[in-house]
Amino acid sequence: MYIQEISIDITTKANKNELIDALSLLLEFYRGNGQTQGRIETQYIEKNKMVCLPFTLEKNSLNKVHNNKYVNNQIEKIEKLAASKIAIKTAGKSYADYVGPCTCKKSEFYILITNYISIDSPIICGSCNKSIPLYRLPQYYDFGYMPILAWEVNYQCCDRLQMNCEVGERWALNQMQEVKSQLSKQGVTICKKIEELTNIPTYYYLYNYKKNRKGDENRKCPCCQREWRLNTTLYNIYDFKCDQCRIISTISPNI
Numbered sequence: 001m002y003i004q005e006i007s008i009d010i011t012t013k014a015n016k017n018e019l020i021d022a023l024s025l026l027l028e029f030y031r032g033n034g035q036t037q038g039r040i041e042t043q044y045i046e047k048n049k050m051v052c053l054p055f056t057l058e059k060n061s062l063n064k065v066h067n068n069k070y071v072n073n074q075i076e077k078i079e080k081l082a083a084s085k086i087a088i089k090t091a092g093k094s095y096a097d098y099v100g101p102c103t104c105k106k107s108e109f110y111i112l113i114t115n116y117i118s119i120d121s122p123i124i125c126g127s128c129n130k131s132i133p134l135y136r137l138p139q140y141y142d143f144g145y146m147p148i149l150a151w152e153v154n155y156q157c158c159d160r161l162q163m164n165c166e167v168g169e170r171w172a173l174n175q176m177q178e179v180k181s182q183l184s185k186q187g188v189t190i191c192k193k194i195e196e197l198t199n200i201p202t203y204y205y206l207y208n209y210k211k212n213r214k215g216d217e218n219r220k221c222p223c224c225q226r227e228w229r230l231n232t233t234l235y236n237i238y239d240f241k242c243d244q245c246r247i248i249s250t251i252s253p254n255i
């Protein structure tokens, strides 16, 4: 991922605390608009300069062309408050081998998927298995993508519970792997809406973990009970895909 440096000079007149709050809100708006990744970014004050370092999927993710009205208004507010201009530059790349998000002209399909440690976009391109920056999608709700990010956080909380094992493990696992759970329903609704907005089939990734995986490779689609096994495992991850129900899943990983 890219690390961007957003900075602003604090003029003597500006209230520091007010500026800190205003900059934090800008970061929330960037995130809600899919322009920054993860929820916590490095922030510090050096002499008279406030700096924060969010992750982004593309070098130009913070380019004005991607801004929505909340981001633009907040930038305007901050610049007025500080009586100086916000500066944005790319500080670097987090991983030397980061190859960037999807560059397909048109994706064959999308997948809604995340996990407890991911700070990537939760929308993956089915044609290349790379992520889609949310701002590339049509605006989903209130000029941004908050409902998709809310699902992402819910999923990550469940995944965290089942990874930690002691509290709510079974409940969390059921949320993740039962197609009728609240979590899955929320995700499936998002997939349907993305498909409506983009005309690109959008699949919900259904987690699958069985204590005993005997016969798991022959299981049927949990929605329509039809065959859904793929001839070859897709990207070394997906074994099942139902084109009617728009669900994609795996054979249980435990042996």
Ligand SMILES: [Zn+2]
Binding pocket: 102, 103, 104, 107, 125, 126, 127, 128, 129, 130
């Ligand atoms: Zn792609």
Ligand SMILES: [Zn+2]
Binding pocket: 221, 222, 223, 224, 225, 226, 228, 242, 243, 244, 245, 246
């Ligand atoms: Zn089905």
